[in-house]
Amino acid sequence: MRELITSGSPWEAKIGYSRAVVVGDTIYISASAATGPDGKVVSPELYAxxxxxxxxxxxxxxxAGFSIADVVQSRLYVSDFENWSEATRAHGEVFGDIRPAFALVHALPFIDPEILVEVELTAVRESL
Structure with missing residues (x-):
């Protein structure tokens, strides 16, 4: 069974993607930027x-019935690579004891140049 999760963004229908997709006990979350409800970037700082x-x-x-502890892989796409350690510091604060597989990728500027990072996650819910 496949469940599509939407954020309500008009980009999802235009481009043909979902914010997240759940298949069985696994959730795949699309690369996401730090925007608020108004669609604007929440801060000019990479850590924030x-x-x-x-x-x-x-x-x-x-x-979706998962927890942050279920994350098995995370990917940070960082356009401000000069300050990459700010993104990894934030990541470490969240995932320090969980320690998922990890990728840090230097990205070209995003569509909106105010976006400095996008994060993509995969999580597997443990079956009881």
Whole structure:
């Protein structure tokens, strides 16, 4: 069974993707930026953007019946690579004891140049 999760973004229908897809006990969350309800980037700082998007994705996990502890892989796409350690500091604060597989990727500027990081997660819910 395949469940599509939407954020309500008009980009999802235009481009043909979902914010997240749940298949069985696995959730795949699309790369997501730190935007607020108004669609604007929440901060000009890499650390703050990373913390915000990780909190947002934690909410998506919770709503779908997963937890942050279920994350098995995370990917950070960082355009401000000069300050990459700010993104990894935020990541470490969230995932320090969980320690999922990890990728840090230097990205070209995103569509919106104010976006400094996007985060993508995969989580597997443990079967009882």
């Amino acid at each position: 953007q990373t913390k915000h998007v990780l909190g947002m994705l934690s909410g998506i996990l919770d709503d």
